[in-house]
Amino acid sequence: MKSWRTYSLLVALTAITASCSEVPLSDSRSSLDVEPRHAPSDDDSTFESDLPADDDLDSEDELSSEEYTDDSLDSLESNDNLTDSMDLRTASNDGSMCNGEVISADAVEEMVALTELTDQEDIYTTFDRIDGIAELFETCGDPWGMFPTTYRHITRRIIQAIERQEIEDTEWGRSIVLDFASRYFMNLQAVLTDGDPSYAWRQYYYLADRQDVSRTRAVVVAMVAHLTLDLPYALVAVDSTDDHEDDYFVLGELMIEITPDFIDDLRYYYDTDAEDILNGFFMGDWVDGAFGPDTTITLSYQTIRTKSWNNRWLLEQWWGGWAAESEIYTAFWAIDGVLATLDRAGTI
Numbered sequence: 480m481k482s483w484r485t486y487s488l489l490v491a492l493t494a495i496t497a498s499c500s501e502v503p504l505s506d507s508r509s510s511l512d513v514e515p516r517h518a519p520s521d522d523d524s525t526f527e528s529d530l531p532a533d534d535d536l537d538s539e540d541e542l543s544s545e546e547y548t549d550d551s552l553d554s555l556e557s558n559d560n561l562t563d564s565m566d567l568r569t570a571s572n573d574g575s576m577c578n579g580e581v582i583s584a585d586a587v588e589e590m591v592a593l594t595e596l597t598d599q600e601d602i603y604t605t606f607d608r609i610d611g612i613a614e615l616f617e618t619c620g621d622p623w624g625m626f627p628t629t630y631r632h633i634t635r636r637i638i639q640a641i642e643r644q645e646i647e648d649t650e651w652g653r654s655i656v657l658d659f660a661s662r663y664f665m666n667l668q669a670v671l672t673d674g675d676p677s678y679a680w681r682q683y684y685y686l687a688d689r690q691d692v693s694r695t696r697a698v699v700v701a702m703v704a705h706l707t708l709d710l711p712y713a714l715v716a717v718d719s720t721d722d723h724e725d726d727y728f729v730l731g732e733l734m735i736e737i738t739p740d741f742i743d744d745l746r747y748y749y750d751t752d753a754e755d756i757l758n759g760f761f762m763g764d765w766v767d768g769a770f771g772p773d774t775t776i777t778l779s780y781q782t783i784r785t786k787s788w789n790n791r792w793l794l795e796q797w798w799g800g801w802a803a804e805s806e807i808y809t810a811f812w813a814i815d816g817v818l819a820t821l822d823r824a825g826t827i
Contacts, residue, residue, distance in 0.1 A: 484522050510539045577619035586615050587671055594668035596661060602638050602653050605660045609634055614668070622687040622694055625749055626663075626701035629741040634660065636733045645733075646726040654717040655730075662709040679704030680809050694751040695827040696818045699760065705785050707811050713804065714791035724788065729785045735761045786810060 493519035576586040593608045613631045616624020634656065639645075641652045666680035676684070683701040686692045719727070738761045745751040758764040761780045790806055821827045 489701055515641075518719045532571060565717040576615060577621075578700075580619055581621045582615055582619050584622075586619070590615050591671055593666055593791060595669075596664060600657055601632075602641065605657055606631070606634050606638060608664065609660065620749065622697065624688065625694060625745060625751065626683065627699040627704075628748055629702065630660075630663065630705075631739040632737045632744070633734055634726050636737045640730060640733055646729050648723060648726055651719070651723050651726060652730065655713060655719075658716045659705075659709060659713040662713060662806060663705060663744065677704070677708060678808075679708045682815060688719040693751055693822045693827050694745075695756060696822040697746065698751065698753060699756065699827075700815055701816055702760075703783065703811060703814050706787060708781075708806055710787040711790040711794055711807065714788070715794050719791055727788060728784070731781070734780070753827075756821075783810070783814075 498596075509823040517536040575583050576589075577583055582590065590612055593611050609627055609631050613624055613627035617628060637652070637656055641649045641656075644650050656664055668674065670680065670684050680701075683697060683704055686697040687694070689697075714727075738757055742754050742757055745753050763779070763781075785804065790803040793803035793806075818827070
């Protein structure tokens with residue numbers, strides 16, 4: 480058990496990190512509109528969840544970073560750059576799953592059903608939902624599907640680890656799979672039904688539809704959204720303790736193991752060559768000189784997972800929520816800023 484003094488130092492360092500950037504973000508970051516991909520329906524009910532609010536930062540807590548480029552800020556301050564493909568997903572039903580290279584209203588209806596969870600979910604139904612969502616997107620080549628294409632491989636491997644007892648607490652493993660995935664489902668349903676996804680997921684769907692943004696940047700943003708924002712809250716929700724730390728990092732290593740598999744699928748379904756940056760992100764295998772020191776330091780999968788584990792502890796303390804929220808928010812936008820710089824330079 481780490482000492483109180485150690486965690487006090489962690490909180491102090493977090494506060495110092497957050498205070499390094501004092502320029503407030505414009506309100507456009509939290510109000511950026513993403514067009515829904517839904518068809519008119521008699522049932523306008525939305526996914527109800529008791530998941531803790533993960534993006535309720537007051538305006539004074541919204542932190543900026545010197546990493547942001549003018550390009551990334553402009554993209555967040557205007558909806559003028561949204562592509563016409565956003566509108567295509569609201570087309571009327573015609574029996575087809577695709578409307579050009581995006582999903583149709585019929586596919587949206589089917590996909591929303593896949594995000595509606597019951598109280599009978601297990602790791603296998605969760606995988607089936609992710610797989611079904613991925614297939615609907617892949618059929619059309621819809622870029623919103625890049626994340627579930629990768630998530631399918633990750634979830635399958637974690638299920639195998641649970642079945643093979645590669646971790647000690649398999650019940651905890653089952654719980655984290657369900658809660659972690661539920662946050663993806665909740666945000667996907669929100670964006671499909673004109674709801675309110677978190678700031679991190681909103682940014683992914685916004686970037687994925689832009690013709691002037693690389694798909695590699697967009698899919699890495701989605702991974703970072705899930706790891707920095709969703710993961711610490713999922714860890715809290717399933718009552719993770721220090722006893723689960725070894726299992727947590729064992730599961731994390733499995734993502735490194737299957738990286739080549741989803742790199743191949745991204746190339747096949749979305750013509751996205753993310754090999755160099757994802758090998759660097761997950762395995763630390765950076766192409767010498769290709770990305771620069773800011774990238775190799777900021778885009779570290781193991782560092783991000785370690786921060787998420789530490790933020791889990793902070794979120795559990797009555798006094799630690801603000802520090803965790805600030806760290807999560809700042810980390811996400813700092814990483815997005817690095818990716819925007821690489822994208823602008825044509826590196827990814």
